[in-house]
Amino acid sequence: MRAVISGVGHYLPEQKLTNRDLEKMVDTSDEWIVGRTGIRERRILEKGKGTSFMAVRAAKMLLDQKNLPADELDLILLATVTPDMPVPGAVSLVQKGLKARNAWGFDLNGGCSGFLYALASASQFIETGKYRKVLVIGADKMSSIIDYGDRNTCVIFGDAAGAVLLEGAEDCEEVGIMDFDLKMDGEGADFLHVRGGGSLHPASAESVRNKMHYVFQDGKAVFKRAVTEMTDISKTVLDRNRLSKEDIRFLLPHQANIRIIDAVSRKLGLTSEQVIVNIENYGNTTAATIPLAMSEAYEKKLLQKGDWLLLSAFGAGFTWGSLLMRWGMGEITGSGS
């Protein structure tokens, strides 16, 4: 039994925050942002709405496309670093919003690798035969934890959600999740974090005064490590599956910085036609980047059944990983229900 992606969806807030807008907020320029990151604009979710709002909409797009009732879902995994509130998990709000009465689920905080962690975890529930339909969502309202007075971080991040459905396919030599490798190095916590709002530094007047509820990032250190680890782990996964760069239809990388994506692609020997990039329009949407890019690529009919896709990410923790799959959509739509 292999786990196959049988549906995709995404949600993007309407409000755009452009580089020109940011020029009026901090000491930056469109030229610097485009040149150093590849980002031109990002989306911002309005006040009064949380991450679950976007996650529900991404999932509804998927369910509507498949004409699948939400009560057929067995499990929902929500990768996010920005749950609506500390308790309950945002996945409870997603389950309620979808009326997915028969599903349980959990939030998963794997930083920018969260979607890969969640997808790999979900695949195990399918492969064991325990569950038939698992929804995996990556969603983040990064604007809720960004200091729009800090030019080091505010130009990078945006808000979005993406969702995929995993189903089992028995006769599936040619499609589905084939392999993954996931890693973590807790020493990286110093370089990318939000210090306040947890049990160590609960919210207080002092934590707000000290800006402890915002993202801190040592960009250069994260950048270097991201290039090394995403490249190395992608090579490991390709080598042990005896695949060469020519076999890969698309690398679908976490969208953190166009220079990271370009460096990893170059080191893997991939051409630009083999790499899916949408960072220009949305910035870094943390757990949402990969499912959002996948859903857009599907809409553009870029993905054909049997295509080899290599997903790779690096983020807070540090966390990182790569996942190898053969695209299988279309073939199993509606099966198993």
Ligand code: UT7
């Ligand atoms: O997704 C989770 C993982 N995150 C990542 O993978 C992000 C990794 N890091 C990055 O993408 C990049 O490091 C950044 C985009 C965050 C920063 O780019 P950089 O090329 O590493 O710049 P830097 O931090 O080394 O700063 C270079 C210069 C500095 O000025 P000085 O000290 O050379 O005078 C910064 O103060 O650029 C300055 N700078 C800016 N200037 C204009 C930093 N941010 C800005 C800005 N506008 N927004």
